[in-house]
Amino acid sequence: MTDATLIDGRAVAATLQATIARGVAAVVERTQQAPGLAVVMVGDDPASRAYVRSKTKQVEAAGMRAIDHRLPADVREAEVLALVQRLNADPAVNGILVQLPLPSQIRAEAVIDALDPAKDVDGFHPVNAGRLASGHLGGAFVPCTPQGCLMLIKGERPSLAGLKAVVVGRSAIVGRPMAGLLLSESCSVTQVHSRTRDLPAECRAADILVVATGKPRFVEGGWIKPGAVVIDVGINRLPGADGKTQIVGDVDFESARRVAGAITPVPGGVGPMTIACLLRNTLLAACRQHGLAEPAE
Ligand code: GUN
Numbered sequence: 001m002t003d004a005t006l007i008d009g010r011a012v013a014a015t016l017q018a019t020i021a022r023g024v025a026a027v028v029e030r031t032q033q034a035p036g037l038a039v040v041m042v043g044d045d046p047a048s049r050a051y052v053r054s055k056t057k058q059v060e061a062a063g064m065r066a067i068d069h070r071l072p073a074d075v076r077e078a079e080v081l082a083l084v085q086r087l088n089a090d091p092a093v094n095g096i097l098v099q100l101p102l103p104s105q106i107r108a109e110a111v112i113d114a115l116d117p118a119k120d121v122d123g124f125h126p127v128n129a130g131r132l133a134s135g136h137l138g139g140a141f142v143p144c145t146p147q148g149c150l151m152l153i154k155g156e157r158p159s160l161a162g163l164k165a166v167v168v169g170r171s172a173i174v175g176r177p178m179a180g181l182l183l184s185e186s187c188s189v190t191q192v193h194s195r196t197r198d199l200p201a202e203c204r205a206a207d208i209l210v211v212a213t214g215k216p217r218f219v220e221g222g223w224i225k226p227g228a229v230v231i232d233v234g235i236n237r238l239p240g241a242d243g244k245t246q247i248v249g250d251v252d253f254e255s256a257r258r259v260a261g262a263i264t265p266v267p268g269g270v271g272p273m274t275i276a277c278l279l280r281n282t283l284l285a286a287c288r289q290h291g292l293a294e295p296a297e
Contacts (some may be wrong), residue, residue, distance in 0.1 A: 004230070004260040007152050013272035016151070017062060020279045023295040024063040027286050035286035036065040037095040037121065037278075038087045042080065042106065043073030047237075048099050055097070055275055062279050064286075067093060077106045081114050088116040094289055095121035095282040100173070117141075118289065121281035124172065132180045139288075141281050145212075146178035148273025149231045150185070153208055156229045156262045161186035166206035168192050168199070168219065168250075174212040174233055182208065199223070211250040221255030230256055230263040233270050 028034050037059050041052050052068070059066040069083060080098075087093045096119045102108050112120075117127035123141035131140035157163065165187035169175035179191045192202045194213075203209055203223040211219050212233035224230060234250030249266030257263055264270055287294050 004257045005156070005262040006257075007156065007231075007262055007264045007269055009148070009152060009264060009269040009272045012152060012155060013148075013276040016273075016276040017058070017279060019295075020276070020283050021062045023283050023287075026295075027283065027290065027292060028063065030292060031286075031290050033092070034063060034065045035094045035282050036067055036092050037097065037282045038067040038069060038090075038093045040069045040071070040080070040083060040087075040096070040098045042071045042075055042099070042102050045101075048101075052099055055278060058275050058279060059282070062283075064279070064282060065092075073103050075103075075106070077110060080106055080111055084111060084114045088114075088119060091289075093119065094286040095119055097122055097278070119285060121278060121285055123147075123177065123281070129172070129177070132177055132184075135180075135184055137184060141285070142181065142277075143173060143177045144277035144281065145174050145233060145270065145274045146181050147277040147280075149174075149178060149210055149233065149270055150181050151277075152231060152264060152270070152273060153182075153210075153229055154185075157208065160208070162188070163207040164188050164190070164205055165208040165210070166190045166192060166203055167210045167212070168203065169210075169212035169214075169233075171212060178210050178212070182210075213250045215250055216248050217250070217252040219251045219256065221252065221257075221259045224256055224259040226259055227261035228259075230260040231270060232264050232266050234266060235271060 039052055056066040087096045096115055098111050112124045115125050117125045120128055120141055123143040128141045165182040167175050167179045170193045179189050183189045200223040204225050206228055208229050210231045216236035232249035232251040236248050237245045238248055240246030247267050
């Protein structure tokens with residue numbers, strides 16, 4: 001068996017970002033206003049700070065405005081909710097992203113419920129999650145990471161109907177919406193998780209295997225059906241050689257690449273797609289709010 005094709009998420013994301021930048025330019029021409037994304041970060045978690053910095057840079061590179069709101073780690077929930085209300089009402093803000101996780105005194109569900117679903121570019125509000133779950137994708141915002149995963153999968157398997165897809169993980173951000181998207185593509189979807197009885201056997205049945213467990217190198221080559229498309233959502237930081245940090249996925253890449261037909265590397269696979277899809281959702285939000293035609297895929 002030859003080694004798997006490496007799915008180049010950086011290249012796909014760069015192409016998508018160029019398309020988005022053209023769409024942004026068209027919106028600016030029509031409205032004289034750049035689409036605006038408000039990013040709310042509570043506290044000072046280093047990983048969240050790095051994500052937020054990267055998001056801000058790429059939002060601006062696409063010609064949109066990033067409006068950053070930093071709140072102290074001990075802020076009260078009521079203050080976060082009040083900020084969300086102000087952003088909901090601000091016509092210069094087309095999209096709102098509240099960086100998760102939030103400190104324990106703030107209920108993430110309360111903050112997400114407070115978002116205007118039309119500005120919920122994360123796709124986490126129950127209205128958007130419900131649209132996806134009921135298969136009504138028109139008008140929904142689809143969460144960025146599973147949306148990016150689906151684009152990479154379709155790059156390898158343009159026709160997904162009838163294929164068996166297994167999603168490992170059931171988080172609200174990745175696993176659940178990923179299963180919904182694959183079902184909408186007419187895959188036969190199995191969702192597995194930490195309480196599933198025979199995980200390796202379930203995974204071995206998959207033509208499409210999406211892994212989002214947050215456990216480093218959890219899925220091994222022996223769990224993979226020869227020729228399968230493997231999408232690794234994990235970003236795990238482990239101590240590496242000479243004191244440096246090493247980033248690894250939720251799939252054991254070295255054993256998996258010998259069995260899979262195609263696989264995403266970590267880093268450079270799913271990660272770059274998440275931000276590209278955030279830019280896409282923000283452009284979509286701006287078009288919908290201005291009554292403009294939605295940009296083509
Ligand atoms: N934290 C980790 N991933 C995400 C994401 O996609 N959106 C938000 N808001 N927070 C996150």
